[in-house]
Amino acid sequence: MALTQSESIKNHAAFIWSVADLLRGDYKQSEYGRVILPLTVLRRLDCVLEPTKAKVLETAKRLEGKVDNVEPVLCQVAGQQFFNTSPLDLRRLPDDPATIADNLRAYIAAFSESARDILEHFDFATHIDRLDRADLLYQVIGRFVDLDLHPDTVSNLEMGYLYEELIRRFSELSNETAGEHFTPREVIRLMVNLLFANDGDVLAKPGVKRTLFDPACGTGGMLSVAEDHLRLLNPQARLEVYGQELNPETYATCRADMMLKGQDASHIAYGNSFSEDGFDGETFDYLLANPPFGVEWKKVEKAVKDEAATRGFAGRFGAGLPRINDGSFLFLQHMIAKMKPAAQGGSRLAIVFNGSPLFTGAAGSGESEIRRWIIENDWLDAIVALPDQLFYNTGISTYFWIVTNRKTPERRGTVQLIDARECFVKMRKSLG
DSSP states (O other), rough: OOEEEOOOOOOOOOOOHHHHHHHBBTGGGHHHHHHHHHHHHHHHHHHHHGGGGHHHHHHHHTTTTOOOOOOOOHHHHHSOOOOOOOOOGGGGGGGGGGHHHHHHHHHHBBBOOHHHHHHHTTTTHHHHHHHHHHHHHHHHHHHHTOOOOOOTTTTHHHHHHHHHHHHHHHHHHHHHHHHHHHHOOOHHHHHHHHHTTHHHHTTTSSTTTEEETTTOOOTSSHHHHHHHHHHOOOOTTTEEEEEEESSHHHHHHHHHHHTTTOOGGGEEEETTTTTTTTTOOOOEEEEEEEOOTOOOGGGGGGHHHHHHHHHGGGGTTTOOOTTTTOOOHHHHHHHHTTTTOOTTTTEEEEEESSSSHHSSOOTTTHHHHHHHHHTTTTOOEEEEEEOSSBBTTTTEEEEEEEEESOOOOTTTOOOOOEETTTOOOOOOOOOO
């Protein structure tokens, strides 16, 4: 009897999770993901490239020294966004245990830049050395070789779900950092529902295409839930997702998730959204974010102040600058700058804040001026007060802000305030 999609994903996740048994003692629980996530990516890439491996090697050899940029040609031959020019693959690595570390490094180095970038930001080279010293590398690779992640067995969609299940499990283990990069799925689902509210008729049209951007995308959870939501609404719709992330490990995780699902991994940029805008001048149909609460922006103070002073409202921070110890309003201004003009259909954004952006700053302060700018432009559509204890490691009050430059006529000149603080059902067990 064939397994359901859910059963197949659970079985694969359980098998991959069993690798943690090998790591126990040499790695802390919170570190398991640093080994297992990149190796899951590596095994998937390995399986995806297997059918075209010989043809890619033959083409690479034939074009060596004859073409300045061979990457587009080899991607076309591989039929993917990536390729590998090594005669090795994961299945052959355990054949020689004495050289497995060197061979694995050589195999990774032979990937195209897009795939190599992911593994480098995972800092996987460090873990190759660490596993090798602990005499674990041979065993761990051997376990992954037994894992069939070929596209005929696991579709791109299933691979995305599988990878996200692993991210969820590791995020729950890593409680000391979970809140920084993992937004609970029920929070994201509500946020996405509010983001797409009133757009159901438009999004249900055949062949509709929309763009969505998260400037603090973490592991990509919000992007994935938004994709799933639109897919359920309209299987023919296409949502092109974009994101930027500062943390190298979570950037690698997100970019890998996009690549594994067949999305364009180049749509995920690395760097600080304030000082290194990865999508300068671009605009999007939808935007959403759960930026870290109360994080100071001192490291990028010069870049932000220079842009505010020299570009004003032509830049991103013309309305004002918040106090240095909370960059929440910088994220919101950054997102507003990436809304499409109303004449081009406008945009809609949702962002999670704590109470600080609502109440901080006396009249004339940066925060007050930013709030005034948003309200006077009639962009603030709604604020939703959420139940507490929703986010990892914090019980503080949180709020959704819904901002748009395409309000419907009946909502113009109004702001809807929704008190949802008592709208919850407690879980039987805490997730940290």
